[in-house]
Amino acid sequence: SSAEKNLPPGPLGVPFIGQSLSLLGAMRTNSAEQWLQQRVAKYGPISKMTLFGKPTVFVHGAAANKAVVFSGEEGAVSNRQIESLKRILGERNLTELSGEDHKRVRGALVWFLRPQSLKGFVGKMAGEVRKHLDMYWHGNKEVTVSPLMKTLTFDIICSLLFGIEEGPTRKSIIECFKTMVDGIWSVPINLPFTRYNQSLKASAKAQQILKQILKDRTQNLQEEEEEDDDKDLITYLFSIKNKHKEQALSEEEIVHNIILLMIAGHDTTSILITLMLRVLAKNPTVYAAVLQEHEEIAINKESGEALTWEDVSKMKYTWKVAMETLRLYPPVFGGFRVALKDIQLGGYTIPKGWQIFWAAPMTHLDEKIFGDPQKFEPSRFDQNQTPIPPFSFIAFGGGPRICPGYEFAKLETLVTIHYLITQFTWKLTSEDFLIRDPTLTPNKGLPIQIYPKL
Numbered sequence: 132s133s134a135e136k137n138l139p140p141g142p143l144g145v146p147f148i149g150q151s152l153s154l155l156g157a158m159r160t161n162s163a164e165q166w167l168q169q170r171v172a173k174y175g176p177i178s179k180m181t182l183f184g185k186p187t188v189f190v191h192g193a194a195a196n197k198a199v200v201f202s203g204e205e206g207a208v209s210n211r212q213i214e215s216l217k218r219i220l221g222e223r224n225l226t227e228l229s230g231e232d233h234k235r236v237r238g239a240l241v242w243f244l245r246p247q248s249l250k251g252f253v254g255k256m257a258g259e260v261r262k263h264l265d266m267y268w269h270g271n272k273e274v275t276v277s278p279l280m281k282t283l284t285f286d287i288i289c290s291l292l293f294g295i296e297e298g299p300t301r302k303s304i305i306e307c308f309k310t311m312v313d314g315i316w317s318v319p320i321n322l323p324f325t326r327y328n329q330s331l332k333a334s335a336k337a338q339q340i341l342k343q344i345l346k347d348r349t350q351n352l353q354e355e356e357e358e359d360d361d362k363d364l365i366t367y368l369f370s371i372k373n374k375h376k377e378q379a380l381s382e383e384e385i386v387h388n389i390i391l392l393m394i395a396g397h398d399t400t401s402i403l404i405t406l407m408l409r410v411l412a413k414n415p416t417v418y419a420a421v422l423q424e425h426e427e428i429a430i431n432k433e434s435g436e437a438l439t440w441e442d443v444s445k446m447k448y449t450w451k452v453a454m455e456t457l458r459l460y461p462p463v464f465g466g467f468r469v470a471l472k473d474i475q476l477g478g479y480t481i482p483k484g485w486q487i488f489w490a491a492p493m494t495h496l497d498e499k500i501f502g503d504p505q506k507f508e509p510s511r512f513d514q515n516q517t518p519i520p521p522f523s524f525i526a527f528g529g530g531p532r533i534c535p536g537y538e539f540a541k542l543e544t545l546v547t548i549h550y551l552i553t554q555f556t557w558k559l560t561s562e563d564f565l566i567r568d569p570t571l572t573p574n575k576g577l578p579i580q581i582y583p584k585l
């Protein structure tokens with residue numbers, strides 16, 4: 132029984148709700164980091180609480196990350212997201228799967244996003260970014276960055292991965308997603324007035340639209356009609372066969388994972404790019420170095436000539452700026468696992484069945500790992516410097532679940548920054564701060580004045 136176990140300290144609070152509302156409140160007012168820091172000051176590095184309906188142990192630091200996020204003892208930890216996330220994304224989405232199921236579905240995504248396909252995406256991605264700037268930036272004196280970057284990254288993923296081009300279908304999907312995202316971190320109480328309820332409804336609608344797309348795409352599909360390389364991701368997932376020559380992914384799995392990819396694939400990169408523009412506006416030295424890197428690339432191109440994979444591979448300093456931005460402001464605050472048996476960690480027992488909560492900011496702001504942690508210092512990610520200790524940079528998670536969209540996000544970020552910085556200068560129009568609602572954003576969405584370069 133848990134009475135005999137050495138449970139971590141900390142109150143469990145009101146059943147079911149516990150500390151959820153207090154944490155969500157802190158996230159909405161730019162103090163989630165302090166909220167966790169205060170917990171650590173009060174209860175130590177490992178503590179218990181109730182989050183989103185479940186008894187939960189909060190863990191942080193390199194050792195805990197190693198045990199929980201990166202691998203964990205075989206069979207001790209599994210993935211299980213909080214109830215709201217699971218219901219909204221669909222229960223067959225990758226973050227819910229484990230073992231062979233996880234390998235099968237993840238393998239398909241990793242194959243589709245392999246470097247060879249990314250190479251083929253550069254020109255099209257560059258085209259999307261230029262079209263976006265022509266439509267929404269040129270001709271304006273002031274723009275609000277955060278919503279525009281969501282539009283851009285969603286358009287890119289729809290057109291490059293799913294073959295869903297501009298039009299009414301794409302519009303209705305993005306409308307659903309706006310509502311879905313609002314409820315992904317919430318106490319799962321399904322009453323008409325809750326965010327959770329609205330999100331569930333939006334999710335049902337999005338699933339319906341995607342089922343229809345899947346049907347249209349695959350109705351007349353002939354076997355061996357297309358080479359894998361020409362298929363969009365929807366058709367590809369449908370056409371994968373297992374060793375008995377049967378369809379490897381169910382319809383439900385295809386739909387739930389497209390939803391996962393559509394959200395994970397745009398609502399994170401858009402935040403990174405938005406925050407980089409903010410960082411660049413505030414750090415003239417960093418700005419100058421990034422600009423120089425891109426001007427050296429642009430100078431060797433004819434006007435109108437698209438970027439290539441080789442150009443992108445030269446944007447090394449810009450990627451360090453991105454990594455440092457992700458260290459200070461990780462778009463994904465943290466995640467959840469579940470203990471499959473009693474786990475001993477740091478002198479405490481995490482009981483079987485309990486939820487485990489890991490959070491990136493606490494590790495990223497640990498002064499023993501990143502000296503002078505509040506300072507923006509891209510050279511921390513310089514390979515010639517002292518390397519970052521293992522299990523300490525977790526903006527993309529780690530281990531067998533590490534973000535499979537890492538290279539896609541990198542490519543998209545670098546291509547977008549290239550065209551932004553070579554076509555515009557910009558200035559912040561007001562003081563702001565960051566909130567998590569539940570995804571990270573500057574509180575006013577980052578309004579800026581823009582000046583096109585001649």
Ligand code: HEM
Nearest residue numbers: 225226395396399400403463526527528529532534536540
């Ligand atoms: C800056 C951009 C991004 C950040 C910061 C980010 C971060 C993360 C994090 C923290 C996780 C959880 C890892 C874990 O539980 O250990 C994750 C998982 C995932 N991400 Fe990303 N991501 C980004 C972009 C993308 C993109 C562009 C895609 C798709 C094209 C994507 C698809 C996924 C998927 C499918 C998973 C689930 C993997 C699994 O459970 O095996 N992400 N990401």
